[in-house]
Amino acid sequence: MPTLIFTPRYTDDSQALWKAAGSLGWRVERLTTWRVPDHLRELPDPVLYGEALFGPTLAEELGLQLLNPPEDWLVRLPMLYKLRTISLTTLGEAKQNSSAAFVKPPNDKSFPAGVYAGSELPNEYPDDMPVLVSEVVTWEKEFRCFILDRALRTYSVYSRHGELQRDADFVSTPTEDEQVKGFLAELLADSRVDLPRATVVDVGFIQGQGWACVEQNAAWGAGIYGCEPSAVLEVIRHAGVKA
Numbered sequence: 001m002p003t004l005i006f007t008p009r010y011t012d013d014s015q016a017l018w019k020a021a022g023s024l025g026w027r028v029e030r031l032t033t034w035r036v037p038d039h040l041r042e043l044p045d046p047v048l049y050g051e052a053l054f055g056p057t058l059a060e061e062l063g064l065q066l067l068n069p070p071e072d073w074l075v076r077l078p079m080l081y082k083l084r085t086i087s088l089t090t091l092g093e094a095k096q097n098s099s100a101a102f103v104k105p106p107n108d109k110s111f112p113a114g115v116y117a118g119s120e121l122p123n124e125y126p127d128d129m130p131v132l133v134s135e136v137v138t139w140e141k142e143f144r145c146f147i148l149d150r151a152l153r154t155y156s157v158y159s160r161h162g163e164l165q166r167d168a169d170f171v172s173t174p175t176e177d178e179q180v181k182g183f184l185a186e187l188l189a190d191s192r193v194d195l196p197r198a199t200v201v202d203v204g205f206i207q208g209q210g211w212a213c214v215e216q217n218a219a220w221g222a223g224i225y226g227c228e229p230s231a232v233l234e235v236i237r238h239a240g241v242k243a
Helices: 012-023 055-062 174-189 229-236
Strands: 003-006 027-030 046-049 064-066 086-090 101-104 114-116 130-134 139-148 151-160 198-206 210-217 240-242
Touching: 003 012, 012 027, 012 046, 012 229, 046 055, 046 064, 046 229, 046 240, 055 064, 139 174, 139 229, 151 174, 151 229, 174 198, 174 210, 198 229
Parallel strands: 003 027, 003 046
Antiparallel strands: 064 240, 086 130, 101 114, 101 130, 139 151, 139 198, 198 210
């Protein structure tokens, strides 16, 4: 039986997953400190869900190897799935750009993703820190998609024109649902697109262009928005592999 392990930080997502785990007969543990107690270190089937900042350290204590997207995944993605130019560079090099671009760390939230001119980028991080630099586009709507074994397991709209859809209960239209499923079906069937066994792919509609990938995220730390919690659990169960 899997044991779902949460960090000490309470969130709506962890509460929803806690209830879903209980309905599936899973054992659930919430850490009281940022260390794994001895009695949890030898679990046969631990499932970790938590923040990117502490996830790798906790996973190591649990004997888990977490599945994470390659930093250059978006760069290598075929153009028909991203519809914009994207490069992987360093923060120091990005600071040399005079024109505005969308800049973000590849796999963490060390500084907020956003549109920056080079001189506006933060100075408190090392110049050799990797960053993704993308041309600026306008996302009309964005969806979170939990993927397991190259199959879409659950999804949810999370943003419309940059506005979080929590107050709208993350509701999408039947037409949007059909379009998201169609785009994901094409993406997941393409052997050129490499994916971990369990992952999250965010997709959206770029104004004036069409459907494209926003980014890939590690499933073990991704917010669930309006996704089905029990389906999310089946994905994150495989987002960490016993080392």
